[in-house]
Every structure is written in structure tokens, then in C-alpha cells.
Amino acid sequence: MLSIPFIDVPPLNGAAGTVRLPGSKSISNRVLLLAALCEGTTLVQDLLASEDTQVMLDALRALGCAVEPDGSSVRITGLGGRLATREADIFLGNSGTSTRSLTAALAVLSASQGGRFEIRGVPRMHERPIGDLVDALRPLGCPIEHLGQDGYPPLRLGDGRVHALELDAPIRVRGNVSSQFLTGLLQALCLVAGDRDVTIEVVGELISQPYIAITLNLLQRFGITVRNESWQRFVIPQGSHLRSPGEIHVEGDASSASYFVALGAIAASAGAPLRIEGVGQDSIQGDVRFVDAAVGMGAQVKSGPNWIEVSRGAWPLKALTLDCNHIPDAAMTLAVMALYAQGTTRLTNIASWRVKETDRIAAMAAELRKLGAAVLEGTDFIEVTPPAAWRPAAIRTYDDHRVAMCFSLAAFGGVPVRILDPKCVAKTFPDYFESLFALVRADAAEVPVITIDGPTASGKGTLASTVAQALGYHWLDSGMLYRATALSALEAGVAADNEVGLAGLAAALDLRFGDERVWLAGRDVSAALRREEVGALASKISVWPAVRQALHDLQLSFRCVPGLVADGRDMGTVLFPGAPLKVFLTASAAMRAERRHKQLISKGIPASIDVLRADLEARDERDRNRTVAPLKPAEDAQLLDNSALTIEASVDQVLAWWSARRPFDRG
Ligand code: DC
Secondary structure (H helix, E strand, O other): OOOOOOEOOOOOOOOOOOEEEOHHHHHHHHHHHHHOOOEEEEEEOOOOOOOOHHHHHHHHHHHHOOEEEEEEEEEEEEEEEEEOOEEEEOOOOOOOOHHHHHHHHHHHHHHOOOEEEEEEEOOOOHHOOOOHHHHHHHHHHOOOOOOOOOOOEEEEEEOOOOOOOOOOOOOOEEEEOOOHHHHHHHHHHHHOOOOOEEEHHHHHHOOOOHHHHHHHHHHHOOOOOOOEEEEEEEEEEOOOOOOOOOOEEEOEOHHHHHHHHHHHHOOOOOOOOEEEEEEOOOOHHHHHHHHHHHOOOOEEEEEEEOOOEEEEEOOEEEEOOEEEEOOOOOOOHHHHHHHHHEEEEEEEEOOHHHOOOOOOOHHHHHHHHHHOOOOEOOOOOEEOOOOOOOOOHHHOOOOOOHHHHHHHHHHHOOOOOEEEEHHHHHHHOOOOOHHHHHEEOOOHHHOOOOOOEEEEEOHHHHHHHHHHHOOOEEEEEEEEEEEEHHHHHHHHHOOOOOEEEEEEEEHHEEEEEEOOOOEEEEEOOHHHHOHHHHHHHHHHOOOOOHHHHHHHHHOOOOOOOOOOOEEEHHHHHHOOOOOEEEEEEEEOOHHHHHHHHHHHHHHOOOHHHHHHHHHHHHHHHHHHOOOOOOOOOOOOOOEEOOOOHHHHHHHHHHHHHHEEEEOOOOO
8 A cells, every 4th residue: 555644445336356365474474484383395385465465575585585476475484493693683663463473483492492582573563462461471480571561562582591491280371351362372482382282271261262263273284183172271282293285275354354344344245246255154253253253243144165145135224232352353344334223232241352453442442533423441341322413523543553444434324434543454454544445335426536737848737647646546648548549540540630530549548547658559668648749630630529528438447446646637617527636737948848858868868958848839729729628727626836846845735625515523
């Protein structure tokens, strides 16, 4: 995702299509660690590429593992349970899975083999508890030192010396703050169960049990069958030895699936359900049970081994009271679905939300209220009653990927939603917004458009593309369509006065845009379109009404979610007369000739300023005086003379005008 300060989601009214999920974070990070600890080489396929897996991969490299990425796969050669390096300083960002499981593994390895490691993360990671894990590891004989506050990272594991581990008594761990402590112990203690059974006992309640099921399942894939005694005692049998399965495939992320299951329930029609690929009935992830909750709220669901199809059933959705202990992450999505329910939804047993990426109960409550919902929160529950009147809201995301993702679904209430700091989704789903926008629909009139018209070489292309990038919007360079028609005409030998022939070429343009390049009928024509003779011919042929008409619908089709910045001559006057912001950009002819001259010289193309200026003026004249769609400012356009402005200053001005027109609180 682009690193922009916010992304505005316009009011949405439908969803359809297929989404392919990124790999599961929980499976990816467990598999990476097990592949690094075991004996042998593992090819991990469809690994999640995100911040949380990146910090894990970096840590494994720091520990001396051979990590060879290969497209969406990675090949890891395990350490075979032997430390390859005895000291390292490891940074784990805000990844809970990485921090908890590496703490356990490195505590056990450094104590038994003599090593010393430091583990740290971002400031929020240093507020996330780890004391229960430390308390479980110390009685084993693992030296662990808190380098900051007691009970929280950063930690020093090991003191460089070898210690005999005390493994005869059961290792006791509390399970009611995070199940990741137990996961960490299960993985780590498999390294030292060679000559005896190793028993782990859960003290008190065990939350998020399905995550332990994932751990047990993957340990089995790596050759170890842990005896599960009613989720209270876990016995790693004597002689256990982690062995690579050779190849392992990471299924799609079930927590990430929750956003699309919800999307289908809110906005997909039964005739065209939303299809989610990568997880399904056979999933080993507990969050796949989110589907049952969605069905409880009214969703229509069909599923197969690794796919789910969802459409709207009941509407409004049905309010629900649910113990969410088994789906703690995905349950946040239910809190947003509750906005569309009839009545009050109550989600209980979610105390763990308070120690995640942020205090999720407080965060959800505050942001749901901004939309107009009535919210009641307690230490371990949240209650949501839909808004009586929806309000446009700028949603804070607290550096929490799940807050950003689930609130994007709040755009079906008839008002736009601004998601602040959207790049936080990179933690688990870097392309989330692109995936979402490819599936959703909005009334064209609701999709915001900024038009930027002006004469040749006024700098509107640079301004428009920069503004589009800053807002995460699409960009239409309409001149490019006239240029492409002109290029086709030159190549096909169609004369500049053959209106019908030219219109035929315009209607048949096979254009593709991407990566700042343009392809015409599969050929990269980016450079050809910039040629002076092509521009001059474009100006000539654009006087023909039939040519303009032929390009009309193609231009309108660029207006899609989340928004559009369109530049040209008649964007504000003809194509998008209702655009909420129209800019008319000018610069003196002398200045424009000078800019064009610099551009050409820098590309090694010889040019004369005087000739360029005469040419610009002739073109302006023609564009201004043609009968159809002449170049002129729309009545309600903001005029911007950028003769003396830097590009940044022009961009800032347009963004300031834009922000003043948006319905969001700028407080
Ligand atoms: O913006 P440009 O220089 O790439 O455009 C090339 C020609 O295309 C321009 O001289 C006039 C024509 N044009 C137009 O008539 N209407 C538009 N919206 C965009 C360009």
C-alpha cells in the first residue's frame, strides 16, 4: 500500500468478484520458526509477505539460518536444533507471534548450549505482556533478564553459559493472557525432549484454543505428535525430534478472510456471491469459524476445501450475542458488521483485545462512536447499537492493521469513511485496499473526482499524478487518449481531416495502463506518445466531435473507487461537470515554453524555445477556439497560475482545496 496519510472510501453499495487471500500469518510464522529449528531443508510455499513475516525472516537470518526467497516461496535450511551463532540482537517490530515464540526458543537454546540474545520491538511491543512466559521458562533454568519494565520486552535471554535444564517437573504456564506463550513453549521444548517426556501444564483458563490447535497441527507436520490431555496438559514424547517435511504450503489467512466474508454478507447479491480463495472447510485456522458468526448475522455461505462464497441473506443483518474467545481477531469484524444489524450486538470474552496491537476494545468503541453508533464497553466485552444517523468519520487506526481493515467495511452506511494511516495493514495484508477496491462498487456520482484542466505544458500531468498518488486515487491523463488516437492515425495512414476514420480508431483503442507505462495493442508506446508530432496531431484531431464522442465513455470508465484525478482540457466542463473540485491550471506561454524546452533537452532532443513557444500558442489557440469542448475554465473552477510555483506548492494548494471540501472533521 502507498504510504499516504489517509485513504477515503466513498459510500459503497455493492461487492462482487473473487479475492485470493494472502498467506496465514499464524501459519507462516510458526512454519518459519519450525523450519529454522528443525533438521533439513524446507520449501515454504505461498508464505505471507508482510511486516510480521519479514521481521521473523530477518531474525532467522541473524541466527545464521540459510533463507533463500524464491517468488512467493522461501527455502530454509534448519539449524537442526544447534545454535549457529551465540549472540545476536533481534528486532521484532510489533509481531507478537515472533516475539513470543523466539523468546521461548532462544531461552531454551541459549541456556542449554550457552548463548546470549536480546529481543526487542517497537514501543507498543514493549507494552505487550510476556511475564507469564518468562515465569514459565525461569524455573527450567533459563536465565532471562528484563531490560526495561518487568514482565515486558525487551529481554536478554541466556548469559553465555551452559545450564542444565530442569525438565522433570511439568512446566507450568498461564494461558489466560495470550495463547502465544503456550505455543512458544510447545515449539521450544520440542528441541529438548530427546531423552525424556516433557510435560507442559496450563494454569487456569486457556484462551484462544484454536491457535494451539494450529501449533499442534504444524508440529505434527514437523514430525512431533504432542499428546493433548484435554487442553490442560501437553506431553511431548521422549525421542521427539523436529524434522523438515520437505515442502509445506501456507493456506490463506482466515482472519484476513473475515473482511471479505463480512463484505459478502453486507453487499454481495445471491446471484453473484463474493468468492474467497485460499481458505475453506479444510482450514486448520480457528478464525475460519468466523463464518458461523457471519451466518448467525444473516450471511449466506457456501464453502469447499479451500474456498468460501458469501452473499447477503438477512438485511438488515441480525444482531448477535457471542462469546468470541475462539475467534479473537476476526471478532473485530463482527463489531463493524453490527453497524448494519437490527438491534444491539454483544461480543463477550474478548479481554485479550486489550493487549493486542493496541487496546482494541477502547479503539473499536471510540471509532464506532464517531460513525454514530452507541457503544458500551467493559473490561472484556463490547456492545454495539447501529447509528440512528450515520456520520462521515475519519477513523484512527492506532497502528493496528485490523482496525484499518475492518473499518473500511463501514462505508456501506451511505457516508464516506476516511481511514487514517492506512499503511498499517502492511503488518499482515499489504495489498488490502487494492484487493477491496477491486471488489466493491459505488454510484459513479459518489466517487470523488478532481479535475485539472489547462493548456499544453502547464504541468497538469505532473500535478494530477502527484495529487492522485497523495490520495491513493486513480489518474486519467485524457490527453494520452487523444495522443494514442493520433499515433494510431499516423501508423494507419488515416488523415487528420478524416473524422469518421479517426473516430473509428478512437473507439477501437486497445489501451492498457500500469507502472507509469502505456501499452497500445500490447506494445509499450509510452515514449512514442510523448513525441511532438503526435501531440500536434492530437491537438488537430481533437477538434472533431465524433472523435471526442468516441473517447467519452472510455474516459468516464476511469471514475472508480476510491476516486479519480482527471487532467485534460474539458474534464471539468464536459466529462465531470459535477466534480467537487475543479482546477484550471495556467502558466505564462514563456514559462511553459521554457519547461518544455528543458524537458526535451534533458532527453537529448534538440529544440528551440522560440519554435516551441510559437507551437504552444498555436495549439492553445486551436484548443480554445474549437467549437466542441473548447479549452476554458469551468465556471466553478479554482484558477491556479503556477508560473512562479514549485510542483510541491501547487500540489499542496490542490490538496488544501480538496481537504476543505471533504466532510471529515479536520480537528
Ligand atoms: O494534454 P496533452 O498535451 O497530452 O493533449 C494532447 C492534445 O489532446 C491537446 O492538444 C488537445 C487534446 N486534448 C483534448 O482535446 N481534450 C482533452 N481532455 C485532453 C487533450
